[in-house]
Amino acid sequence: MVRDILRMGDPRLLERSREVMPGDWPALATLLADMRETMRARDGAGLAAPQIGVRLRVVIFGVERNARYPDAEPVPWTELVNPVITPLDTAIEEGWEGCLSVPGLRGVVPRHAHIRYRGLDPQGRVIEREASGFHARVVQHECDHLDGILYPMRMRDLARLGFTDVLFPDSAVIDE
Numbered sequence: 001m002v003r004d005i006l007r008m009g010d011p012r013l014l015e016r017s018r019e020v021m022p023g024d025w026p027a028l029a030t031l032l033a034d035m036r037e038t039m040r041a042r043d044g045a046g047l048a049a050p051q052i053g054v055r056l057r058v059v060i061f062g063v064e065r066n067a068r069y070p071d072a073e074p075v076p077w078t079e080l081v082n083p084v085i086t087p088l089d090t091a092i093e094e095g096w097e098g099c100l101s102v103p104g105l106r107g108v109v110p111r112h113a114h115i116r117y118r119g120l121d122p123q124g125r126v127i128e129r130e131a132s133g134f135h136a137r138v139v140q141h142e143c144d145h146l147d148g149i150l151y152p153m154r155m156r157d158l159a160r161l162g163f164t165d166v167l168f169p170d171s172a173v174i175d176e
Contacts, residue, residue, distance in 0.1 A: 001034050002041045003052040008102045014148040017048075017055045020081045024056060025124070032079050032122055035060050044100050045069055046138050048145030051101050057082045059142040063134070070171070072134045080127060083119035083143050087112040088130065095137055097151045098164065106168075107161035109154050111140045 006013050020028065031054060039047040039060060046061030062077030063069060091113035098106045115136045118128040131139055141151060155161060 001037060003034050003038045005038065005042065005047075005051050005100045006053055008099075008150055008152070010101075012053060012055070013050060013101060013145070013150060015050070015055060016148050017050050017057045017146045019057050020120075028058070028081070028122060031056070031058060032060065035079075039100075042100050045072070045075065046142040047100065048142045050145050050148075057146045059083060059139075059146065061138045061142050063138070069134070075135045075138050076129075078127065078129075079122050080117070080119040081122065081124075083117055083139075083146070085112075085140060085143055086116045086118075088114040088116055093137075094156075095134075097137065097141055099141070099151055101145075102150060102152065104163055104165075105152075105161060106164050107152055107155050108157070109137075109141075109151050110156060111137050111154075115139065117143075 031049060035047050035049065035052065038052060045063045046059060049056045049058040058081050060079045061075060063072055063075040092110045093113045094108050094110050096106050097109045113136065114130070114132045116128065116130050117139050118126065121127050152161060
């Protein structure tokens with residue numbers, strides 16, 4: 001089922017999500033199915049459970065081709081429960097980000113350039129990967145939602161925040 005996405009200003013987006021516990025696992029399949037349908041319907045690169053009003057530490061992400069990020073390299077499809085991110089060095093990269101909870105806007109956000117992330121897949125098996133580039137950016141962005149952080153809160157310069165259609169007038173980039 002396609003769910004409504006909470007938008008910036010909704011206080012629920014600022015709350016820290018709780019870890020998925022054993023009693024939560026039976027409902028996880030339905031939550032993940034709804035997240036997949038919602039993300040695909042909005043052409044997102046990722047989605048966190050808090051964005052649909054569920055305060056659990058669950059994220060999904062993956063990109064093959066995405067009109068919202070036409071130059072992005074592919075990111076493997078991943079459903080991650082109770083993720084943990086570890087920076088692998090001190091390198092920081094700035095890049096444009098958008099968000100389904102902040103529709104129509106883009107901003108330049110600093111992120112760790114190289115990370116390791118670890119969590120569980122929907123069957124409870126460990127997933128551990130290293131990521132850089134757009135992949136690392138997407139993982140950090142989605143996991144920020146689990147801690148009540150929206151990308152504008154990470155920006156260093158709000159002069160680099162603007163409406164997508166103004167920033168990229170000749171692009172196929174579309175934000176709802």
